[in-house]
Amino acid sequence: MADFKDIAERLAGIVGHEYIKTDPEAVNDYVVDKMEPKAVLFPENTQQVSQVVEIANSENLSIVVRGSGSKMAMGNPPKSLALVICTSRMNKMIDVDTANLTITVEAGVKFRDIQARLATQEDRCYLPLEDLSTEADEEICSDRSHSGSFLPIDPSSADTATIGGVIAANSSGPRRLLYNLPRDMILGVRLVTPTGAIAGAGGKTAKNVSGYDTSKLVVGSMGSLGILCEMTLKLLPLPEKMETMLISFDSFKDASELADRVFNSRLIPAAIEVMNRTTYTSLKVEDAPEFEPDQYVVAVGLEAFHKAVNRMVNEIGKMAGTLGARSQASFEGHAHQRFWLAVSDLDSTLAGKFLGLVKAKLNYPILEWKGIFEFSDRILSENKIEHAILAHAGSGICLISLLLDQGDSASMAKAVKVMGQLLGHSHEKGGNLVIAKAPTDVKRNLKIWGEQGTDFIIMKRLKEQLDPLGIMSPGRFVGGL
Template identity: 45%
Template structure:
């Protein structure tokens, strides 16, 4: 029996013939960094994944876990690749315990699907509570327009990203300023180790370890420590009100002045982002305004109780005006969601418009955000490169998208020189 046919038969014995694909179209889609797998398998259970990993170990085959593929370009380039293990069939929400604000779901569950399911669940603010306050026909919890819970993160590609991919890549989002990182949300994981052994660590409570917190090792591991199968997260009740303050400034200096005022205040925004005007043009929709490409915008996401959000929005608008804002708009519920959905999918939209895009992520101390993005702007303009800039000012990170075609004369050299200077 031929070598490749032997592989296919061995894989089919575990997951079934219809869930092993080796046709050219599938192989092309699941190609990683120019490296094509011999087959793609779609297991539906932890047990099947365990058997696949054991088989790969025995036969010395190289496998690569794959969720939706939204972050497959991250991490090291594989040295070899025999088959891709796709987790999309592990798509069950196993336990939704909203009374205790936890949820356990499989790795192939899409982030958006989980949030939709959680939003429809009644939260514990509506449970009966005997107290002197109840005797006055009132409630301990405030009257809420929205029931339900949510997983407090908004990662890139949130419409397609799977939970396993989000955790394996330590993918965060703009709300990390208020809610923290994935490591702050994960209470437990269940994964298949390289030996094929199924290992579960953590639990449904915050204090669930007495020694090393092993489940944190899996966060950002890029699939190098095993195949993530299940995760348990802590949840929060949905906020009463959400909104976004979007202000446009004539220069980066003015935008930074506004950001400094916000950071020096006692406000607690969910996100503070600086974008150049062309970014907003690409994200513009019916309820999201577009601005001139040479401008800079500051987007501030607000979440919380009604009175707090209203007060923060009023104060931020005043800060923006004092800092020289040419225009300020407030995006309410629907427009707020549309804006941040477009923001989370911006890189994907940009890569489709510019196939030869080069993206660079820079991390820096939060206090140095202005120096970093000002230097980046100066270098890029000196080299006459087209670019898009997003500074996650409250998170100590900036993303620069170089739009110039690397195949153009000297373009790649200019990009490399700009990045080297920034890193120095």
């Protein structure tokens, strides 16, 4: 390997001297699990990324990709770290085609900026109506013209995350119940492979591939297979009405029964979240001052036509009443959006208060959700570990945050033990547990990606074929890939 000063000069020749950081004090802000990179680069486009990766591959320099940093706590500590490639300058919206409900963006575009741009865009084409009773230049359109569109993805840290980080982490939230996962919104991608080649897959239409849809391969790969630079995604028109219902119960039995009754009805909510009181109070909801949370709170998100939302509010309210709900409240429009943004930002809210925060994401068959919630709540309470618990009731996902102080070694030891028990229970029920956030020193005692599945063999082969030198996020993914 050449002297790193010479390599840094070559890299600076690609991105510009002002867009590379090598000073120890400057690169300290880009530490990954206490590992400091030799240099941090800020390429402007896909071509610059390609040239940088080509040099890294020839010099065997390990790379970790970073957007806003909202997902950097995920994964194992890297085996090595030479370069951090930051996508913050790759922030262009290349093609906003709301007439065809697609958008093409670079990886560094903030998710919130995409939503803000789309909300102001027309999402309906005017249709010329030419017949005997209509002038040729006269046009008609539905009442929903000019209403805006949106990207139907509901990631964590939606206020700060970049779209590249969202896709690379396959990050989703409560409203995946209605809108599915980020991978379902991908139409096409453009990425830089570990050798520096620029590759593309998919396109602007839904039926644009024959055989394997390889654009999905990079979704959730955590930067281990290449650097995602551009992507084309599906859009949807903004719902006519958006409303949130909050319902509190003094027992989990009643709270979970409400969720089950909704699922067994013909109603189609956007989200149904069941949480403990600690989770709700951490959200700091200000739009429902009359609402009184009890031990458990059910939050129901509704996004549809006016009549559909009104019907769902009415029927769910009646269901809650028959189950003895202690308090109910609802709000719509901007208040609805503020609430779900607070849910999305819960991780950062808790991390700012509890420096030893350990967060786990449990997945399991949907029918097991009540048993998983009760088991988790009980075992954490028995171990006297303060916790926030939030279940995506209809998606088979439960998020658990252990609210710990960083210097409390006794509580950390208990947390490691409890996480092992939760992993074992989830695996027994056909699921798994992934550690989404934990102090670096604690990570070494945890199975960050849970138990390996039978698909690990295929994942390993793909990694070996696409990244034979292992320079992309080395060791951070499943099984140390």
